[in-house]
Amino acid sequence: LTPNDRLAKRPAIGFNGSHYLVVMHQESLSPMPGKTLWARRVATDGSLLDSDPITIGTVNDDGVVSAVATVGTDFLTAWIDDVGGNDRQLFIRRIASDGSLPEGAPQMLADLDDSNAYGAKPVGLAAATDRYLLTWQDNGAVDNIFAQRVAADGTKLDTVPMVLETGNNIPDFGTAAAFNGNVFLAAWHGAGPGGISATRITTAGQILDT
Numbered sequence: 001l002t003p004n005d006r007l008a009k010r011p012a013i014g015f016n017g018s019h020y021l022v023v024m025h026q027e028s029l030s031p032m033p034g035k036t037l038w039a040r041r042v043a044t045d046g047s048l049l050d051s052d053p054i055t056i057g058t059v060n061d062d063g064v065v066s067a068v069a070t071v072g073t074d075f076l077t078a079w080i081d082d083v084g085g086n087d088r089q090l091f092i093r094r095i096a097s098d099g100s101l102p103e104g105a106p107q108m109l110a111d112l113d114d115s116n117a118y119g120a121k122p123v124g125l126a127a128a129t130d131r132y133l134l135t136w137q138d139n140g141a142v143d144n145i146f147a148q149r150v151a152a153d154g155t156k157l158d159t160v161p162m163v164l165e166t167g168n169n170i171p172d173f174g175t176a177a178a179f180n181g182n183v184f185l186a187a188w189h190g191a192g193p194g195g196i197s198a199t200r201i202t203t204a205g206q207i208l209d210t
Helices: none
Strands: 008-013 019-026 036-043 054-058 067-070 075-084 086-096 107-114 124-127 130-140 143-151 162-167 177-179 183-189 196-202
Touching: 019 075, 036 075, 054 086, 067 124, 067 130, 067 177, 075 124, 075 130, 086 130, 107 130, 107 143, 124 162, 124 183, 130 183, 143 183, 162 196
Parallel strands: 008 067, 124 177
Antiparallel strands: 008 019, 019 036, 036 054, 067 075, 075 086, 086 107, 124 130, 130 143, 143 162, 177 183, 183 196
């Protein structure tokens, strides 16, 4: 799946009922410099649907971890990248079912403090029938776990992100999210001693567990 046998890692996979989308991160290694998020569509028989990889975007961080989900047709991918100094940003990009990119560039969804973060960490991404839920961790002056609903067309459904937990001792391990057909579930390593925290979130954006 990797273009030109370039070294790639940290794959993420989504399935829209018709075919798969595999997103991969190509490292910066000489003599093939450059860090890029690629995608390939794969048929259910394992054949490639794209003669050339889909270029989602260039990245700066060698440790970028992407996530992929689908509302049933198009896909959404999300990742956190280092954009300079201690500044990190959360990006999203839609990939249409036919492999095209509806927007001209990745969309910056959130600007993170993350001044106390140690490398890239997983983003939670789950899909309902007409919207997504993204969850992420921001370890700055105060540690926060955030959630944001995004419509199928990539627009924000929440004016400001939901705060799922805030504190000073949340381990820097990232988040996860899933959807059961009714409500979302977000999970992360909480500030408590060695425990995983979780909360349900409705598609309307109501946090059910505190």
